[in-house]
Amino acid sequence: MIELRELVGVIFNSTQKKVHLKVGSPNNLLQEFLEGIISGEFTNDFEASYKLYQTDPNYENYRKLKERLKLKLYDKILQIDFNNNLHSDSQKVYYTSHKQLSLVQILLAKSAKHNAIKLAEKLLKKSIKYHLTNISLELASILRGHYATNKGDIKRFEYFNDSVNSLLICRNAEIKAEEYYHKISINFTISKATRPDLEPLAIQLVEDLDKSFSDIETRQFKLFQYQLEVSRYQLVEDYENVIAVCEKACNYFSNLDLNLNNMIFIFKFHMFNSYLHLRDFSKGEKVAKEAISLIPEGVPNWFYLHESLLILAFSTENYNYALEIYKSVSSHPRFEFLYKTRTENWKIYEAYLNFLIKIKIINTDTNINLKINKFLNEVPMYSKDKRGLNVAILIVQILHLLVKKDEEEIFNRIHALKMYCHRHLRNNENLRSNCFINLLIQFSKNDMDVRRTQILGKKYFEKLRETNFDASKSDVEIIPYEYLWDLILNSFGKKSKGVKRLVA
Template identity: 30%
Template structure:
């Protein structure tokens, strides 16, 4: 069902409803259009829900699956008629869409015995591919033109021209593929928790040096982009985002000087800068980079959701809590949000927990007209965080902390004492490391609460040493999305102390 929901979202987002392939106006009550509209309005999200919505009990499953296949076919056909000239479409995206259709048309013409029309199409396509650096499309075009002028309609001059171009694009294609292969090898290793980060960093450096040797001769968008990502990953793979700030600035200059829009690359490098500034504690510069990034990706795309995460975190780190709430409501109420992977949605579940804590302390005011903000239930929250709870040194810390904060603020002393005391071994085992020191000292602060028998004077005496150690460390995390210090620990501690005083 997810692939159907994704296709429906693309069709809706790109105003394809104006096209009559789906018969939305002529046959609004047809079963297939009921199906389409139910997915579009999110009345159904699973096959089981769709069967119950569309058919009475007793109808064979085949009827539903046949309908599903028909809708899929219609949606795929409709994709070719997407309105590609929307206000948020860049010149390169529009060109890629048109070039993909032109390539399919040229290949169909050639296969159907219309070589003259096909060659005209390939020739026109080559000019577009050269302008926008669609090198795989250019390679397909010159191969077709080479065989046409070399073996069908013999033209020695054109044959030699396209033969030479074919060699050129084959080399570019080779190095583009190599850059992508190296990038995916590193990303695959990074996502494997068993992989040693230092060894991956060494591998990354080797890959970059190999690709770097070709940077002057291969200037294509794809090659430079993936080589740049590998260059950055030499640092980000060990959570050093501060070092990538000047490198990202250099890369921004390179891509901003391309003769076409490079918004995907630009936003990627701005995102690296945002994380670097967050890590360095320079939140104002992070906000500045965030403003530059805003609007570079259409709503509902993966880059848009990632930008929204950064925007919310910057708001939380700088005390702009109401702004962070606005970002949360805009994002989680977006029609594409439910299609995010579970791991990506977990971030927003965690944000909801912290925002609710702020709401309970009068730091934000929820306006339901701006979007749903569901009631918070701790057990439901914990059940939704399976990925986090496996991450003992990372995001699980944020889950443990918010759990304890709620217990303290609700005066559940016995439960709070039990949870805090169980954390002592956890601290020693998982957090007594250099890159976890802030989390370690904050959890030591929490341990002072049961040790001080919830008496504010005793707690402040016991907490003094840990508070001083925490103050020595920068109010950042070495791995922003690994540690998730969503709200600075000093701010949280002040809120806890105020809870204990009242």
């Protein structure tokens, strides 16, 4: 099912207006299947197979229907016109060049060599200009063979033969740079934890690229070279040097004068994440706005960057700004194009903002129409996630129960949270969540008495302060726990005399 949802996402995210996808007649099973995916009715194979055939996903007719729909969607993607404002000039060239290369190969296979060669020569000039080395290499090889076999033109053969050899050197350098980058990046995929033990390897790989390919200047080589350097510093959380490498990369791609906004965006985003880790709101906001200006409004990266900017606002107590971002994004006409799992994230942010409004931390006339009773009784898309956003949801549900002063339900939820903590949050990666949940348990056990909670929960709070807020886990820790704990004590605690704020 994830493959079909992904294909639908590609189509909707590549068109400016919401289109009605048609793969069959209105009452056709194929069309019903597609519309169920688009509407979110079908999020997995069990839902789709039961609705369409009243059986399980292994039913042969269901599997055949699924394959037919996939082939139909492949055809729809090949028909996409990428010449719209959702794509930069370099992206338009990238997509159209790949389509035209396929056309050249089809024409040659069908013996339409006059059309094929004319298109190949025209496309080669464009692909060389935009540093599309893999396409250029294939085209130069085709043209070399043509002028040798069909034309017997020695001069043109030698010209394209030289082109093939020089492009081959560039392509091999690109492949090596990509390999080196992935040798390091795979470790970030496995775990978000820092890996200082890998720094010597990363330094060696960076130096090897510098030494072996010092004369290679293609955009793909430089992309992976700079990303490798960024990863080298991310391994040891050296965010100042991450920012320095990103600035160097942005200057390089800007100076190519090829409108490579998508590549510049990658490094602006790395810079933004570095400022998020450093909790530098002003510089983070500045670089985020620079990154946003590089991409068309409403594309997936536009939403993703705004989501990260909202997290930065939460993590630096800029709650009013977080509300502004939320309103801007949730009211955007392309918001409905997002995957349901992404819009669920925004529901969680909405719940935290709603809580901040209710306790008067955010003073606004804005009415966030959160259906709180429904929210308190559901965990939408994350039931299989044993840590992740489940933690953020469970915590914000308790926050809203505190607002409602439903002490019995608060006790029940915190008890359930204690069991959840015991089962799923026992390793070091979840230490901060574990400490915060234990503070909530103490708060409940001590009848919300601030002084007693401070005394009996001291060890958990000290552990919390000893561990830094990790921006890579900001989907779990929406508001840093120190700030959130302070809000809870000052808004709901039964205060004794002389109680001080725990966070300055």
